[in-house]
Amino acid sequence: MTTKTEKLVIIGNGMAPGRMLEHLLEEAPGRYQVTIFNAEPRVNYDRIMLSPVLSGEKSYEQIVIHGDGWYETHGITLYKGHKVVAIDRIAKTVTSDHGVTEPYDKLVIATGSVPFIIPVPGKELPGVITYRDLDDVNAMLLAAQSRQKAIVIGGGLLGLEAAAGLAQRGMEVTVLHVMPTLMERQLDPAAGYLLQKAVEERGIKVICKANTKAILGNGKVEGVELDDGTVIPASLVVMAAGIRPNASLARDAGLATNRGIVVDAGMRTSDGDILAVGECAEVDGMVYGLVAPLYEMARIAASHLAGNSKSAFVHADTPTKLKVTGIDLYSLGDFADGDDREEIVLRDATAGVYKRVVLKDNRIIGTVLYGDTADGTWFNDLKKKRTDISAMRDTLIFGQAYQGGSPLDPAAAVAALPDDAEICGCNGVCKGKITATITARGLSSLDEVRAHTKASNSCGTCTGLVEQLMALTLGDRYNPKAVQPMCGCTDLGHDDVRRLIKAKALKSIPAVMQELEWKTSCGCAKCRPALNYYLVCDWPDEYADDYQSRFINERVHANIQKDGTYSVVPRMWGGMTSSKELRAIADVVDKFAIPAVKVTGGQRIDMLGIRKEDLPAVWADLGKAGFVSGQAYAKGLRTVKTCVGTDWCRFGTQDSTGLGIRIERFMWGSWTPAKLKMAVSGCPRNCAEATCKDVGVICVDSGYEIHFAGAAGLDIKGTEVLGLVKSEDEALLHIVALTQMYREQGRYLERIYKWAKRIGLDEIRRQIMEDTDKRQAYYERFVFSQKFAQVDPWSERVSGKDKHEFNPMAVIHKEAAE
Amino acid sequence: MNALSISMDAAWVLVGTIDDIPRQGSRRVHNGAMRIAVFRTADDRIFALEDKCPHKNGPLSAGIVHDGCVTCPLHNWVISLETGEAQGADEGRTSTFPVRIEGRNVYLDLMPTHAAR
Numbered sequence: 038m039t040t041k042t043e044k045l046v047i048i049g050n051g052m053a054p055g056r057m058l059e060h061l062l063e064e065a066p067g068r069y070q071v072t073i074f075n076a077e078p079r080v081n082y083d084r085i086m087l088s089p090v091l092s093g094e095k096s097y098e099q100i101v102i103h104g105d106g107w108y109e110t111h112g113i114t115l116y117k118g119h120k121v122v123a124i125d126r127i128a129k130t131v132t133s134d135h136g137v138t139e140p141y142d143k144l145v146i147a148t149g150s151v152p153f154i155i156p157v158p159g160k161e162l163p164g165v166i167t168y169r170d171l172d173d174v175n176a177m178l179l180a181a182q183s184r185q186k187a188i189v190i191g192g193g194l195l196g197l198e199a200a201a202g203l204a205q206r207g208m209e210v211t212v213l214h215v216m217p218t219l220m221e222r223q224l225d226p227a228a229g230y231l232l233q234k235a236v237e238e239r240g241i242k243v244i245c246k247a248n249t250k251a252i253l254g255n256g257k258v259e260g261v262e263l264d265d266g267t268v269i270p271a272s273l274v275v276m277a278a279g280i281r282p283n284a285s286l287a288r289d290a291g292l293a294t295n296r297g298i299v300v301d302a303g304m305r306t307s308d309g310d311i312l313a314v315g316e317c318a319e320v321d322g323m324v325y326g327l328v329a330p331l332y333e334m335a336r337i338a339a340s341h342l343a344g345n346s347k348s349a350f351v352h353a354d355t356p357t358k359l360k361v362t363g364i365d366l367y368s369l370g371d372f373a374d375g376d377d378r379e380e381i382v383l384r385d386a387t388a389g390v391y392k393r394v395v396l397k398d399n400r401i402i403g404t405v406l407y408g409d410t411a412d413g414t415w416f417n418d419l420k421k422k423r424t425d426i427s428a429m430r431d432t433l434i435f436g437q438a439y440q441g442g443s444p445l446d447p448a449a450a451v452a453a454l455p456d457d458a459e460i461c462g463c464n465g466v467c468k469g470k471i472t473a474t475i476t477a478r479g480l481s482s483l484d485e486v487r488a489h490t491k492a493s494n495s496c497g498t499c500t501g502l503v504e505q506l507m508a509l510t511l512g513d514r515y516n517p518k519a520v521q522p523m524c525g526c527t528d529l530g531h532d533d534v535r536r537l538i539k540a541k542a543l544k545s546i547p548a549v550m551q552e553l554e555w556k557t558s559c560g561c562a563k564c565r566p567a568l569n570y571y572l573v574c575d576w577p578d579e580y581a582d583d584y585q586s587r588f589i590n591e592r593v594h595a596n597i598q599k600d601g602t603y604s605v606v607p608r609m610w611g612g613m614t615s616s617k618e619l620r621a622i623a624d625v626v627d628k629f630a631i632p633a634v635k636v637t638g639g640q641r642i643d644m645l646g647i648r649k650e651d652l653p654a655v656w657a658d659l660g661k662a663g664f665v666s667g668q669a670y671a672k673g674l675r676t677v678k679t680c681v682g683t684d685w686c687r688f689g690t691q692d693s694t695g696l697g698i699r700i701e702r703f704m705w706g707s708w709t710p711a712k713l714k715m716a717v718s719g720c721p722r723n724c725a726e727a728t729c730k731d732v733g734v735i736c737v738d739s740g741y742e743i744h745f746a747g748a749a750g751l752d753i754k755g756t757e758v759l760g761l762v763k764s765e766d767e768a769l770l771h772i773v774a775l776t777q778m779y780r781e782q783g784r785y786l787e788r789i790y791k792w793a794k795r796i797g798l799d800e801i802r803r804q805i806m807e808d809t810d811k812r813q814a815y816y817e818r819f820v821f822s823q824k825f826a827q828v829d830p831w832s833e834r835v836s837g838k839d840k841h842e843f844n845p846m847a848v849i850h851k852e853a854a855e
Numbered sequence: 856m857n858a859l860s861i862s863m864d865a866a867w868v869l870v871g872t873i874d875d876i877p878r879q880g881s882r883r884v885h886n887g888a889m890r891i892a893v894f895r896t897a898d899d900r901i902f903a904l905e906d907k908c909p910h911k912n913g914p915l916s917a918g919i920v921h922d923g924c925v926t927c928p929l930h931n932w933v934i935s936l937e938t939g940e941a942q943g944a945d946e947g948r949t950s951t952f953p954v955r956i957e958g959r960n961v962y963l964d965l966m967p968t969h970a971a972r
């Protein structure tokens with residue numbers, strides 16, 4: 038054991054050092070006291086997944102690799118938003134731009150790459166964005182809100198992912214690529230052509246052989262001019278023309294640099310106490326831009342830091358895949374033409390499939406697959422093992438399924454892979470490791486397999502293979518549905534559907550079903566009401582409510598009873614009523630011979646047993662007395678119960694009745710994921726039972742204690758305290774903001790207490806009590822949606838809306854034949 | 856509403872037009888004391904069933920129509936519009952009535968194809 042812990046300082050907190058630390062903590066726990074400086078003001082996240090964040094398929098929270106808690110648990114100091122500006126190799130210290138100086142025993146440089154900005158006039162105009170980190174994505178998302186035109190310079194992996202994301206966000210996108218075909222470094226011209234077609238089918242314009250002459254604009258980007266004089270208008274230009282290893286800091290410190298920071302096979306720079314890993318490192322003349330080799334560097338560096346000086350980095354080809362949903366391509370190794378090479382090509386024009394395998398001395402040296410990439414793993418395996426393919430030459434291109442007898446189904450093909458076949462390219466995980474870990478640790482979910490093996494944990498393209506391996510290893514015990522799908526019509530869960538509705542700006546039920554590939558033609562009684570709610574919530578001004586997707590109660594605005602009659606509950610604001618209201622109810626009951634009148638548990642009056650045909654006439658009479666629907670049937674705001682408060686009660690501390698009425702008048706008509714019930718009690722004696730409601734207020738001398746997440750139905754649960762506010766105005770503001778947060782995030786039929794459990798009480802408190810901007814934004818979105826929601830459905834129907842619902846189509850009078 | 860008088864032996868009764876029924880919706884026909892629910896699917900097929908769920912007599916006309924079925928509003932049984940059979944694990948059948956379409960007119964035959972069970 039070392040007596041004194043050594044100081045390890047890391048510059049850059051990207052994917053490579055993050056992985057290195059995981060290895061190091063495992064191999065030599067406690068050996069180092071670790072300090073990290075990160076120019077980005079955040080924790081370590083999966084940079085690869087920025088494209089799904091851009092397109093809306095994932096959120097930032099979902100791509101965080103190490104949350105704040107992780108650093109705390111491991112006693113690691115992370116300086117967020119600190120850029121290291123100097124390394125003093127004599128004093129063995131580094132200094133950040135905020136003036137923090139830290140000494141080191143060992144230093145790791147992991148500064149990644151910087152995007153290459155093509156040197157043209159106008160490159161510094163506002164509106165020119167690179168594509169490297171979360172800030173870039175946020176800038177693009179902001180620009181996309183305008184739904185205007187965007188230009189992406191660069192038709193490589195990054196450029197195409199950016200273009201696809203921006204197009205999905207509603208922008209009109211043009212890709213400018215300087216070479217004759219797209220992704221020419223990974224694809225041959227034939228595959229590049231297919232790719233271009235697929236990209237264009239997504240509504241993205243592609244111009245190849247496009248030389249950018251200048252970016253035009255006065256004070257901000259207005260367009261791009263090409264060499265041939267063409268001018269393309271745009272308000273956003275994304276530079277995705279390549280990356281350069283970020284070696285300047287090392288260069289300034291006098292370390293050996295070439296294209297990147299020169300390191301040996303043990304990741305050591307020319308200074309023995311300084312290592313470099315990631316895209317900034319150059320090993321054996323090579324620099325890398327995909328994570329698989331960087332993770333290998335991370336492993337080697339950790340091993341050296343842990344005291345094992347023997348492990349050495351070896352180069353291996355990494356397959357390239359494009360993360361654009363619906364485009365399948367795979368490229369590996371060397372596929373250039375050459376006299377000493379042969380190739381086997383398969384084209385299936387109707388299916389849009391192209392496969393090419395390049396051979397040298399009867400061994401695979403390169404592969405390009407487009408349209409059907411299932412055999413990529415198998416070809417990679419043959420290549421890595423340098424297998425002589427002479428014997429299967431005739432059928433090689435058809436893939437693994439055709440080798441030896443009858444074609445295999447995909448599961449059998451995975452079963453037939455050897456144990457050392459690489460499944461996850463990014464993390465270099467082979468089949469045997471996955472199956473063995475599943476068995477040894479009794480893993481049963483994809484998340485667990487990701488956590489323990491790292492397979493499918495980076496770019497995610499091998500997820501299908503990993504799932505097949507799980508099915509193979511676990512048999513019947515494997516349940517692929519880690520996410521509970523909304524219903525049998527889709528594999529997507531509620532959260533994914535909600536996110537995609539926003540991201541893809543889907544504004545009708547047919548659009549959702551088309552774009553999200555619903556498996557049934559028009560959904561079912563489970564998904565349609567849910568989708569209808571999500572659309573009402575997300576596009577209050579644009580979406581036309583789909584009547585046929587509502588449950589009968591919300592369609593006819595009354596509660597159906599067991600005999601097919603209906604009950605009618607008018608609002609009595611805050612439980613207050615008057616002789617005039619009571620008289621009107623009495624008259625209606627008499628006039629329509631309503632069989633039952635009952636005081637509900639929600640402080641108002643229910644009239645039960647009304648015939649469907651009579652509903653509009655009943656409402657007409659109630660309306661004349663000023664009644665509106667109590668929405669006792671709605672997945673929406675129901676009741677706000679109150680107690681008598683300061684008006685009468687000797688203990689009352691605030692005007693609980695007044696506040697209850699104010700809340701109900703402000704919030705009535707709003708639709709929510711499930712029903713929403715509230716109450717306001719005038720003192721902690723709590724006569725309005727506010728502490729078992731979805732939202733409750735307990736008035737106290739010092740103000741208003743806001744409660745939420747209670748239940749008193751199928752489950753009984755006391756509320757949680759959201760916080761204390763001083764004034765009635767603030768109470769309303771906080772309650773409305775909380776409700777809007779729930780409206781935007783809740784799954785259909787999920788009561789507030791279940792939602793809160795899922796999201797976390799602290800997170801809700803943070804957003805509503807502490808984050809003033811968020812609270813205000815929620816509040817404003819609620820207010821906006823109320824403009825369209827606060828229409829009394831009863832008076833609408835009295836004036837003739839949905840007449841057909843209440844009248845029979847035909848009445849047949851039977852007459853006996855004479 | 857279409858008020859109609861027919862004599863007992865008439866086979867086909869005109870009850871209205873397709874346009875009287877909302878897509879993925881239903882309208883009721885009063886046949887004496889009996890209620891018949893006439894459905895129109897998303898792809899404009901028309902079906903007629905007694906408006907009475909085989910479970911506990913729920914009004915099927917008030918259900919949600921999807922994919923050739925209706926989900927009963929009372930306890931969510933799913934009933935096939937074509938056969939009147941309860942789907943899935945539930946057992947029971949409601950009476951169905953033959954429907955004929957001429958132009959946009961909808962005719963019902965008031966003799967059920969089979970009785971409920």
Ligand code: SRM
Nearest residue numbers: 596604636637638639640641669675714748749750751752
């Ligand atoms: C009328 C009323 C009972 C009464 O006579 O007092 C009532 C009646 C029904 N309740 Fe209730 N509930 C009534 C107050 C309550 C309360 C008490 C309260 O609101 O303070 C609760 C417990 C509090 C809670 O919700 O946490 C309550 C918990 C439920 C539940 C369980 C909900 C849960 O998530 O646990 C259901 C079932 C459901 O919603 O799925 C339910 C469902 C129903 C339905 C809608 C059943 C149905 O689907 O047909 C009943 C409709 C009858 C009708 O036509 O009016 N009712 N129900 C009360 C109407 C209040 C109002 O004025 O709007």
Ligand SMILES: Cc1cc2nc3c(=O)[nH]c(=O)nc-3n(C[C@H](O)[C@H](O)[C@H](O)COP(=O)(O)OP(=O)(O)OC[C@H]3O[C@@H](n4cnc5c(N)ncnc54)[C@H](O)[C@@H]3O)c2cc1C
Nearest residue numbers: 049051052053076077084120121148149315316326327328
């Ligand atoms: C949009 C996108 C999609 C991608 N898709 C894939 C893919 O599908 N497959 C794949 O294999 N790879 C992909 N990559 C590449 C992959 O993300 C990178 O190879 C990898 O993240 C590099 O890791 P790194 O640790 O070397 O550097 P980075 O992750 O870039 O981290 C470097 C960090 O160092 C910080 N830094 C720089 N200078 C300083 C300083 N002086 N002081 C303090 N901090 C500093 C930077 O702010 C940055 O946070 C993609 C990259 C992007 C941008």
Ligand code: SF4
Nearest residue numbers: 598599637638750751
């Ligand atoms: S408790 Fe509510 S749901 Fe149950 S029977 Fe009474 S009113 Fe109906």
Ligand code: FES
Nearest residue numbers: 908911913927930
């Ligand atoms: S009455 Fe139809 S499901 Fe119960």
